[in-house]
Amino acid sequence: MEENKKIPTKVIVRWSLIGLVILLLILSIFAQKIFGADSKFAEVIQLNMGDVANIFRLFVDNIPKILRALTYVVVIQLLSRGIRYLLKISLKRTTKGQTVLNLLDSFIKYFAAIACIWLVLSSLGVDTTTLLASAGILALVIGLGAQSLITDILSGLFIIFENEFEVGDIVVIDNFRGKIQEIGVRTTHVLDVAGNIKIINNSDIRDIVNLSKSLSLAICDVEIEYGESIERVEAVFKDQLPLIKDNVSTIVEGPFYKGVSAFNPSGVQIRIIAQCLEEDKFQTERDLYRQIKLLFDRNNIGVPFPQVVVNQPKTFEKVTKIERKEAEKFVDEQKEISKNIDTQDK
Numbered sequence: 194m195e196e197n198k199k200i201p202t203k204v205i206v207r208w209s210l211i212g213l214v215i216l217l218l219i220l221s222i223f224a225q226k227i228f229g230a231d232s233k234f235a236e237v238i239q240l241n242m243g244d245v246a247n248i249f250r251l252f253v254d255n256i257p258k259i260l261r262a263l264t265y266v267v268v269i270q271l272l273s274r275g276i277r278y279l280l281k282i283s284l285k286r287t288t289k290g291q292t293v294l295n296l297l298d299s300f301i302k303y304f305a306a307i308a309c310i311w312l313v314l315s316s317l318g319v320d321t322t323t324l325l326a327s328a329g330i331l332a333l334v335i336g337l338g339a340q341s342l343i344t345d346i347l348s349g350l351f352i353i354f355e356n357e358f359e360v361g362d363i364v365v366i367d368n369f370r371g372k373i374q375e376i377g378v379r380t381t382h383v384l385d386v387a388g389n390i391k392i393i394n395n396s397d398i399r400d401i402v403n404l405s406k407s408l409s410l411a412i413c414d415v416e417i418e419y420g421e422s423i424e425r426v427e428a429v430f431k432d433q434l435p436l437i438k439d440n441v442s443t444i445v446e447g448p449f450y451k452g453v454s455a456f457n458p459s460g461v462q463i464r465i466i467a468q469c470l471e472e473d474k475f476q477t478e479r480d481l482y483r484q485i486k487l488l489f490d491r492n493n494i495g496v497p498f499p500q501v502v503v504n505q506p507k508t509f510e511k512v513t514k515i516e517r518k519e520a521e522k523f524v525d526e527q528k529e530i531s532k533n534i535d536t537q538d539k
Contacts, residue, residue: 265312273305299378348395362405363471408468411477416460418495422512424520431523441480443473449531460497
């Protein structure tokens with residue numbers, strides 16, 4: 194048999210107090226009707242609690258003012274939403290428009306909220322002229338104590354008008370790489386590839402690299418065995434490299450053969466590069482590696498790997514005079530067309 198659960202004393206006391214308050218409110222509102230208009234008890238309750246608790250009388254006496262205030266709120270909200278909707282339709286088509294839209298949307302929200310508060314107070318009989326004078330002094334005090342807030346807002350305006358970066362750009366801010374998701378009045382939101390959002394105050398954005406302003410480089414360093422003829426490999430690239438672009442749709446310019454980049458312990462390293470959009474960089478590199486591996490397989494080009502050789506060395510194919518001539522011509526051509534594209538070792 195289950196034991197009867199006891200109600201905690203704290204719960205009993207809490208609900209008792211709530212009930213007592215409700216009872217006092219009812220008595221204060223309807224004291225004269227309950228005890229009679231001439232009752233001394235009703236008079237005492239009315240004098241002490243009636244004016245405060247009689248919310249119904251307060252509401253009835255101020256119905257015109259309350260309706261006027263509600264009308265102001267509804268009209269301002271409709272205007273705010275209408276203006277924001279029109280801006281969304283007209284500015285959302287471009288990344289620059291999206292950036293400006295986020296900023297204007299924040300300003301309109303703040304302005305609508307301030308206007309609502311101002312007109313509601315005015316409709317309820319508050320002296321807004323005196324309030325305005327007091328607000329000027331208060332704004333001065335807040336301005337002195339909220340310099341960081343003002344700095345963030347001004348920095349956000351400079352970011353928008355100087356076009357340093359826009360919504361959708363990929364940037365590096367303080368070693369954090371991600372896509373600009375939102376530029377607000379005070380903060381900027383940056384989304385990285387893992388889905389993490391970093392929120393940065395606009396005034397704290399100092400060291401920034403905008404990776405979307407120009408094409409980015411997809412760099413592929415691959416190795417071939419030392420026994421392979423580099424000239425034969427270059428001749429193969431001369432014929433097959435242009436076809437890789439057809440299979441990698443994210444390549445904008447290239448791919449280009451940059452030559453031998455290193456002598457590694459297991460093989461000769463050669464570099465292939467291509468230009469693409471920053472958001473496509475990593476996928477372009479992966480696709481390039483795949484196409485190069487397929488190219489090596491089709492042309493019997495050996496890719497080195499750590500191993501212990503216990504048999505006779507492999508006999509590699511020799512380069513022909515035609516392949517040597519084609520390779521030299523190809524290398525010169527590649528140097529010329531990619532001379533303005535510099536790369537650094539990763």
